[in-house]
Amino acid sequence: MSSASLQIFLNKLKWFTYEKITSAGDFILFYLAVPVSGTTGIKGERTIIYVGEFLPPRIPRLAKWFKRFDAFTTVLVCHKRGFVEKFSNPDIDHVFLFRNEWHLKRIIKSIKNPYILHGFAPKSKFPFIAQAISKKYSPSTPFIVDYQDVYVLYYGKNPDLRWLQDELPYEEGCFRDADGVLADSLEPCEGMKIWGVKKPGGRIFFPLYADNDYFSKSEKKVTDDAIHLVYVGGIYGSHRNKSHYGLAQLHWLINYLESQKVHLHIYPSPSSVGADFEEYEAISKRNPYLHLHASVPQSKLSAELSQYHYGVIPFFLENSNQSDIKLTYSTTLKLFNYSEAGIPILVAADVMYQSWLVARYGLGISVSSKDDFKDIKKLTGNTPYSEQALSVIKNRELLSLKEHIPRLMKFYEKMREATDNYQ
Numbered sequence: 001m002s003s004a005s006l007q008i009f010l011n012k013l014k015w016f017t018y019e020k021i022t023s024a025g026d027f028i029l030f031y032l033a034v035p036v037s038g039t040t041g042i043k044g045e046r047t048i049i050y051v052g053e054f055l056p057p058r059i060p061r062l063a064k065w066f067k068r069f070d071a072f073t074t075v076l077v078c079h080k081r082g083f084v085e086k087f088s089n090p091d092i093d094h095v096f097l098f099r100n101e102w103h104l105k106r107i108i109k110s111i112k113n114p115y116i117l118h119g120f121a122p123k124s125k126f127p128f129i130a131q132a133i134s135k136k137y138s139p140s141t142p143f144i145v146d147y148q149d150v151y152v153l154y155y156g157k158n159p160d161l162r163w164l165q166d167e168l169p170y171e172e173g174c175f176r177d178a179d180g181v182l183a184d185s186l187e188p189c190e191g192m193k194i195w196g197v198k199k200p201g202g203r204i205f206f207p208l209y210a211d212n213d214y215f216s217k218s219e220k221k222v223t224d225d226a227i228h229l230v231y232v233g234g235i236y237g238s239h240r241n242k243s244h245y246g247l248a249q250l251h252w253l254i255n256y257l258e259s260q261k262v263h264l265h266i267y268p269s270p271s272s273v274g275a276d277f278e279e280y281e282a283i284s285k286r287n288p289y290l291h292l293h294a295s296v297p298q299s300k301l302s303a304e305l306s307q308y309h310y311g312v313i314p315f316f317l318e319n320s321n322q323s324d325i326k327l328t329y330s331t332t333l334k335l336f337n338y339s340e341a342g343i344p345i346l347v348a349a350d351v352m353y354q355s356w357l358v359a360r361y362g363l364g365i366s367v368s369s370k371d372d373f374k375d376i377k378k379l380t381g382n383t384p385y386s387e388q389a390l391s392v393i394k395n396r397e398l399l400s401l402k403e404h405i406p407r408l409m410k411f412y413e414k415m416r417e418a419t420d421n422y423q
Contacts, residue, residue, distance in 0.1 A: 019100040026102035030109070039110035042094060044138070047073040049111060050092075051104075051130045052120035054082035054271065056148065057298050057333060058184065058208050059120050064091040065211075065405040072115070077107050079126060086270035086297040101129050108133045113140055116412050119178075120146045124170035131177055142415040145174045148184040148208070150191035153326040154244075157194070161244065171195075180415045182408070184208050185331035186353050202418075204411045207357075208333050212402040214299070214340040216306040218389055227376055229257065229346070230308040232267040232301065233334045237279040246320035250280075253314050256373045258289045265308055270295040302340040310380065311338030313347040313354060316370050328352045339363055339396040344388040346379070361399060362391035 048066065050059050055078045063074040073093050080097040088095070098104040108117075108130050117134045119127025124145075131143040151164055151171055159165060172195045175181065181188055181203040192199065231253075236245040250266070257264045268277045277292065284290040296304055305311060313334060317327055327350050335354055338345045345364030349355045355366040365380065365388075372379050380388075397403065 023100040023102050026100055026106060030102050030106050033109075034106070035110040036096065036103070036107045038094065038096070039107060042073065042075065042111050044111060044113040044141075045115060046071060047075055047111065047114040048116045048118055049075045049077060049108070049114045049130075050118045050120060051077040051108070051127055052082070053079045053123045053126045055084050055087050056120060057087040058148070059118075059146075060087060060089040060092055061211050061298070061401065062405075062408070064089055064213075065401045066409065067091055069405060069409055075111065075114070077104065077130070079104075082271075084270045086295060089299065098126075101126065104129060105133045109137050111138075113138045115141070115416065117141050117143045118146060118182075119143060119174065121171070121174065122147070122149050122151055123167055124151075124174045125167065128170040128173045128177070131174070135177075140419055142179040142412075142419045143177070144180045144182055144412070144415060145178040146182040146184065147188040147191065148331065150187040152191055152194050153187055153329070154322050156323070172197075175199075178202070179419060180204070180411065182206055182411075186329035187326070187331075190325060190329055202415065204408065206404065206408055206411075207399070208331060208336050209401045209404055210336040210339045210396050210399055211298075212397075212400045214302040215342070215393075215396065216302040216340065217342045217393060218306045218309075226263070227310075227380075228263040228265060228308040229310050229312050229376075230265040230267070230305055230338075230343075231312050231314070231334075232269070232305065232337055233332060234269045234272055235266060235277055235280060237276045239279075240276070242319075243321035247315045247322070249319070250314065251283075252319075252370065253312070253373060254280075254283060254287065254290050256370075257376070258287050260374070260376055261289060262376050263289050263291065264312075265291045265293060267293045267301070267304065268295050270297070301337055302342075305338060305341035305343060308343060309385065310364070311335075311341070311343050311345045313345060313351060314367075314370075314373070315351050316348050317350040318370070324350075330354070331357075335363075336399065339392055339399065342389060342393050342396075344380075344385075344392055346373075357399075361395040363395065364388070364392070 066072050075094045076092045077096045080099055083097050096107050121127055134141050151167055175195050175197040181199055183205045234248050236248050280292050284292045345358050346367050347355050347358045349366045349368045358364045359366055
């Protein structure tokens, strides 16, 4: 076992032990009906609770825009190991970090009759647990489950990976028991087909969208001796299982660009594990065209990205054993981060939905194969760069949260009315 793999294993063991040790106390406090400190003063009627294990940046972005349109109180309930400060923002009024499932149950039980319980996944275990407790103690509260990635699409219902085997029943349960499904990508639609779940009136397609507050404009010009690409998001080292993590193992891209003297800037996700990017730090010390930067919060990300020429989404099917249906329907927030920065996108054609978005809205260039990255000047040179950047700036308004958040608010209202009528 490599030192990086050992580091990851020990971190998992630490959290597993922590959950087991703390569960006994919270189990007793739950049955004694002892509320969690800070929860009893929260008024439920106009409160949205966001609950899940690993905080994705899309959730605080939604909370912020909801509060722009209505006087909601926003509550984040997240596992301690999955909370990332750089993903959050001041528009979250209350943050509760649970340590185990019984602590989570205590929190949900303590906040009476919230307007909406909004579960975010993956993973699905804790949203599933939260909705079960909510239905018991706040039966008038609709449960909305929010999916960007759907695990059953990776390898089907019978994956080899043990952690996926454990996770899939909760995913199926969330789709089955939710009052509504928020689909950030096309994956949930396919997932519901596989799980045999139909919610024709209880689902909304709501892509991640660009945040208007972060719109920047790039002033860069492409020259023959200085082309700068940027990648933001999760990266993985070579010690990881290539069949599952290969999409974001970027060694091939680094080699292709170095041979052309094209710069690649990497901003690892704030949720990335240190063991994964240590390898890239070592490469950057000998490769003058690879630049590894510190991760930055969402509020500062577009300004950072606007310094460069192109954002890249280099995910090709040949780099992993994930199903082609997974790549076809997937999406990533980086697509919208690049649009916020005002820079064109180089996106692999294998991620078909994302590639379609880029082509449909003039956000960049679809790249048909990895080999196209061997000649960046040829790939990007058919249209003057200034025209490419202008197209992004013009069309990103059509894919913005300001434009579309009212649709989601109406969906919330619809789910709330349906639950009230059922009661």
